Amino acid sequence: MPISAAMSFLVILTVALTTFATRVVPFLIFPKGKEIPAVIQYLGKVLTPAVIGMLVVYCLKATPVMKAPHGLPEAIAVAVTAGLHVWKRNNLLSIGAGTILYMVLIQAVF
Known part of the structure; x- marks a missing residue:
């Protein structure tokens, strides 16, 4: 329309x-x-990890673990993303590299 x-x-x-x-x-x-209220400060600390956790669950909820490749591309990409984030503490780098790796895995490897 x-x-x-x-x-x-x-x-x-x-x-x-x-x-x-x-x-x-x-x-x-x-x-x-x-003064910023304590509840707002608390939400500022816990909301970001909660939203990221919810996005991870949402992204992985339909992962086929009972048939090949048994969620292997997802597991590898999540491990690389987490490892890069722990190592470099750079959201853009870890999310970008994990996404690119996942795309390469599902398009060319599995």
Whole structure:
């Protein structure tokens, strides 16, 4: 379903304003010098690992372990990703290398 240029502009504007608002609102709620509540500090510490864990489970939930290659490409890619992250502490490097390795494994090896 094609949409007009005006409608496209409105969609882009809405997305841009919403994205901007999500970036600005925390600075309005917690201005510089104001104490950040303990619950917000706690969520800041635990939410990132929880979301990453949830994404890992989501990505691996359909891994076929009962038929060949028995989840071997996934296991290798996850191990390399985790190893690189522990070694280098670089999210972009570990996720990028793990993704590229997984693609090479499923396209050329298995």
